[in-house]
Amino acid sequence: MTHLEHDEIDTFFAEMKDVKPINNGDKAELYDPEKALKEKQKKAQRQRSEREKRVNPLSLEGVNPVPPDEFIHYQQPGIQDGVFKKLRLGKYPLEHTLSLKNLTVEQSRDAVYHTVSSCHEKGVRALLVKHGKGENSQPFPALKKSYLNHWLQELEEVIAFHTAQPMHGGFGATYVLLKKHPEQKLINREKNRKR
Numbered sequence: 242m243t244h245l246e247h248d249e250i251d252t253f254f255a256e257m258k259d260v261k262p263i264n265n266g267d268k269a270e271l272y273d274p275e276k277a278l279k280e281k282q283k284k285a286q287r288q289r290s291e292r293e294k295r296v297n298p299l300s301l302e303g304v305n306p307v308p309p310d311e312f313i314h315y316q317q318p319g320i321q322d323g324v325f326k327k328l329r330l331g332k333y334p335l336e337h338t339l340s341l342k343n344l345t346v347e348q349s350r351d352a353v354y355h356t357v358s359s360c361h362e363k364g365v366r367a368l369l370v371k372h373g374k375g376e377n378s379q380p381f382p383a384l385k386k387s388y389l390n391h392w393l394q395e396l397e398e399v400i401a402f403h404t405a406q407p408m409h410g411g412f413g414a415t416y417v418l419l420k421k422h423p424e425q426k427l428i429n430r431e432k433n434r435k436r
Contacts, residue, residue, distance in 0.1 A: 281427060285362060297354045301346065304391045309374040309383040310412050312404040313390040320401050328418045331406040333367035335416070336360070340371045341385050349385055353392050357419065361398040364422050369405060374413045389415060 307313055316325045327333060339356045341349045353370065360368055370389060378384035393399045398419050405414035 278427065281424065285424075297351060299350050299354050299392045299395055301350065301388075304387050306381045307383050307387045307390050309376045309386065311383075312412075313386065313415060314403040315390075315394055315399075315401060317400045324418070325401050325403070328367070328401050328416050329403040331409055331416060333416070333418065335367055335369045335409070336365040337368040338371065339368065341389075342371065342373060344385075346384065346388055349388065350392065353389065354396070357393075357396050357398050357417070361419050361422055366419055366421070368417050368419070369409055369414055370417055371410055371414045386412075386415075393417060 337360050339352060344352060372385040372389050375383040375385055393402045399417055400420045401418040403416050404412055405416050
């Protein structure tokens with residue numbers, strides 16, 4: 242070995258003196274469903290936090306007044322009539338109730354937006370929004386009902402809504418049906434584990 246080669250080897254070992262071998266053992270990394278679920282939950286929480294930081298997209302402009310004793314309803318194109326009828330008849334299990342009682346229009350707007358977003362993230366499919374008939378509300382009757390009718394059509398998570406049956410509040414409440422969350426199977430599995 243020449244003097245030059247010897248110096249190169251010495252230099253190489255001098256540079257590598259702090260390097261430690263990776264000790265991976267003889268175990269293979271296997272898929273861990275618990276770990277995967279926790280990672281997905283962390284990701285969903287981060288997305289939820291990001292969404293909450295965004296400005297509420299629900300508009301306070303262009304709301305058409307609805308009479309207190311008029312049905313409000315909406316059905317996204319492509320939603321089957323049987324699904325809509327089941328909603329209209331109050332046959333979906335109501336997994337969440339939101340009351341707008343004693344809230345201003347602005348507070349109601351925030352409550353509707355955050356509740357729909359949160360319910361969708363949790364895999365809730367049907368909820369009830371209690372807005373009251375608002376016969377004496379100002380500047381026009383059925384103020385919150387009119388705004389709710391407007392807002393629900395602005396939310397992409399909402400696929401249908403309908404005035405509730407008398408047993409759930411009648412003209413003073415509305416059933417809301419949300420689209421399935423893309424990770425619905427995972428959410429259902431988690432719900433069933435907690436029982």
